Each structure stands twice: as structure tokens, then as C-alpha cells.
Amino acid sequence: MKILSGGDIAKEVKRINPQYIAVGYIGKDWHRYIDIEFVKEIIVSPTIGSNPFAIESIVKEIGFENVYFLDELHAKLYIGSDRYAFGSFNLSANAFEADEILVEFGCIANDGIKQAKSFYEQCKNRAINRYRTVEEKELALKNLFEKHKSLNFYKNNSTFVSDESSNRDGHNTDENFYIMVVNQDGEYDEDLLIGLTQRRPKASVTAHANNH
DSSP states (O other), rough: OOOEETTTTHHHHHHHHHHHEEESSSSSHHHHHHHHTOOEEEOOOOTBBBBBHHHHHHHHHGGGGGGGEEETTTEEEEEEEEEEEEEOOBHHHHTTTTTTSSOEEEESSTTTTHHHHHHHHHHHHHHHHHHHHHHHHHHHHHHHHHHHHTOOSSOOOOOEEEEEETTTTTTTEEEEEEEEETTSSSSHHHHHHHHHHHSTTOOEEEEEEEEE
């Protein structure tokens, strides 16, 4: 087993040529980190956090019959022919460029690959039970596009977050809230919101897209 962190994650994951992938979220730059020629199947959560354009591009490459949706998926698993990688890293620049954006950690191993494949199949079966037809998956992807459009979260790479603790009258409040401004040339990542709410459980998070 080899520990993965920082810049090692991207090169080591790509080196195993993943054939079966299960991740919570996919970012627009997914093709930089895996070789689609080797990918046979992928499971992803079709929820805010995944880039619908990224999912659409993968569907065009391997077909919807090989793309599975599991809303509650939070695991990150990349299985090659004889090795597999797992950890905290989604298939996105935010994860694979961990030195610059997020702190990620994981492992690459060959021992236990049968168990890893078994876990993947469990996720796949659960996904099939949730979205039984291509039409259902197409509708889920359409809904994801609509959610992104309504939030104006397109191509986001930079985010400004303000931690406020006073109301309009200038008085301190018991519950903090955050204002998030997203530039037009960035890509929304739900992990950022999750991190904020975990640090401040009572906080409400407001996101605003900056189109200027």
C-alpha cells in the first residue's frame, strides 16, 4: 500500500488506468486525470457539486449504459486491472490539484482489490435500483443542469467567502452566516459549502454568482 497526498494523487491515480470509478463529484477537468480509453464504467452523484457538462462529456465517451447515478455516493474509488486507489479525492481539479486548493489524502494498493470490486458492485446495484432506465438518468442530468443554471454556478475556479456575524443594524447575532461570491470563470464545488457548515453548524450559507 502506498500513501497518496498532494501532487502525488493525480499522477498515481492516472498511472493505474482506472477502469471502474465511483466518486461523489466530477469536475470539468476530469479528462486531465484519467484516460477515458480505459474506463469501462463510472458511478457518480448527479447532485450539486458535480459539473453537469462533465457528466455529459463522459456519457458521450462511454455511453449512458455505462454511467450510473447514486445520489448519496460519497466514496471515492478508482479501480484498475491490478491496483486501486481510494481516499478523499473526487474526480476534479479541486481534489487532484490538492496542494493549491484542498487538502486530500488516500491510498493506492493491490491487496484487497477483490473487496474493492465487491464494494463497487454494491454501489452499482444500488444505483441501478435508484435509476433503472436511461430515461431516468437523462432526467436526473437534465435536473442537474437546471439546478446549476438557476444558481448561476458555471465554470467556477475562484471563490470569495465572507464570514459575517452581525445583522443589518450592526448588532451581533447568535448565528453566523457566510456570503460566497463566485466569479463567472470559476467552478462551484459543494465541498466548500460542506466545509463551511461543518465548521459552523448553525451558519446559513448564501452563494452569489458574479457575472461582471
